[in-house]
């Protein structure tokens with residue numbers, strides 16, 4: 001570990017923070033002195049006193065580690081994983097009173113401004129001996145802002161696949177900036193990341209965005225691939241943009257993180273804010289992503305149709321394929337919501353077709369008992385099985401995501417082939433593929449409210465000078481989360497958690513895990529006994545109660 005050089009000045013913000021707590025000396029690095037790709041500094045922890053918060057580690061542009069990790073420890077095992085601030089790398093930035101304090105709509109609200117010390121706990125299920133654990137900075141308006149209204153030049157970009165609510169987020173960023181902060185210069189970047197250097201921009205006003213939340217898709221357009229960081233930051237610099245709102249999934253947040261790093265490297269006063277978007281709900285730490293609720297609701301229509309078809313034919317089988325590349329949340333929640341689904345197959349839970357405990361045996365049992373059945377399959381499920389029987393092209397999309405083999409068609413054919421060998425059991429299989437339909441719809445009421453909170457939290461954070469963060473709810477409270485926390489892992493359904501167990505008991509489907517399997521797993525990972533594995537999110541190592549999307 002490399003310790004702090006003793007003579008480097010502590011950046012202003014931490015100087016103030018630490019001096020007020022009396023916790024550490026003023027010997028932390030000026031970040032601009034540590035912007036070389038490999039530099040990394042750490043402050044050796046000093047013993048904590050009651051109630052004291054201290055900065056224990058801080059890295060500059062350590063590209064191999066966590067860029068800009070700002071870890072602050074308090075007593076009782078309290079850890080704040082803080083987000084970067086413009087003042088971390090720019091000295092003497094002026095700050096201004098938040099214009100909201102003169103706005104009659106807000107000034108009457110008691111405690112409208114967030115206390116500077118408010119943080120949100122990542123884990124809320126605790127024992128009396130548990131350490132207080134990881135916290136994130138609470139989102140919301142601050143008393144002081146680091147931008148004057150007429151100084152702000154904001155831009156918004158949407159990247160990756162579609163998701164219900166994209167237009168609502170765009171609308172609410174524009175309305176939040178203009179109505180709350182009096183910002184008039186907001187640009188829409190067309191067509192995703194490459195739009196920064198390859199496309200025109202759209203001037204966005206509250207009037208322009210007024211009705212867009214009623215439409216699916218994104219008025220800005222979106223794309224995959226084409227992330228040239230140097231060109232993007234050149235374009236940001238040329239256009240004198242100083243707030244960048246980036247709406248997208250895990251890939252997009254990784255892109256946002258490198259844009260942020262490049263901006264710091266150039267010493268620009270530009271806040272970079274990520275707004276997590278993913279229909280798959282695969283972004284770590286946050287409770288759930290916007291549009292997920294809508295997608296689950298929309299999926300019900302396909303499942304209902306499959307059920308009606310299955311019920312009406314002799315030995316009817318309805319197969320519905322839903323989105324979920326690596327994470328089966330949509331399939332899991334759509335199944336739990338519907339009650340008409342007899343079997344749900346997701347990428348996280350390998351299954352097999354033949355033999356005792358296999359899918360075919362279960363289908364036969366269902367048909368004998370009920371005369372029909374519905375199977376929901378997430379698009380990423382069973383990919384290894386398909387690859388065994390089909391030649392895998394191993395192709396990727398322009399962002400580098402692996403293109404999936406069509407599990408819906410494959411599974412339907414396999415079931416048909418199986419029953420073709422059993423002339424006494426004639427089946428009637430209907431395959432429904434609503435994949436794009438569930439993400440192309442406008443967001444529902446609850447997602448619209450959620451999108452509004454996200455957008456407003458993003459705007460407040462940027463105005464307050466925070467940067468390099470993703471905004472999102474953690475245990476129901478909106479928080480600012482450092483980029484590295486949302487990009488280092490992908491959230492997945494944990495099949496040893498309670499939520500999957502709830503699904504298994506709701507559908508009564510086989511777990512496809514043999515007893516030896518579970519025992520083997522236990523042997524492999526002696527850390528977990530059964531009780532801890534069955535706790536919500538306990539074995540996920542990520543987002544506490546919300547890790548399985550338990551919302």
Ligand SMILES: Nc1ncnc2c1ncn2[C@@H]1O[C@H](COP(=O)(O)OP(=O)(O)OP(=O)(O)O)[C@@H](O)[C@H]1O
Pocket residue numbers: 159160161162192193194223224225226227248249250251252253254255256258277278279280398399401
């Ligand atoms: N590791 C990365 N570093 C920089 N940019 C990236 C990275 N991964 C993806 N991107 C860029 O982010 C954009 C969106 O990525 P991607 O297509 O993977 O979608 P996403 O944001 O993950 O959304 P979703 O998967 O939910 O549709 C693309 O322009 C892609 O080039």
Ligand SMILES: O=P(O)(O)OC[C@H]1O[C@](O)(CO)[C@@H](O)[C@@H]1O
Pocket residue numbers: 160161162224249278279280323324325379397439
């Ligand atoms: O939009 P594309 O490139 O067809 O990608 C589809 C993928 O995007 C997602 O909807 C994620 O956004 C996945 O569920 C799906 O596999």
Ligand SMILES: [Mg+2]
Pocket residue numbers: 160249250251
């Ligand atoms: Mg993605």
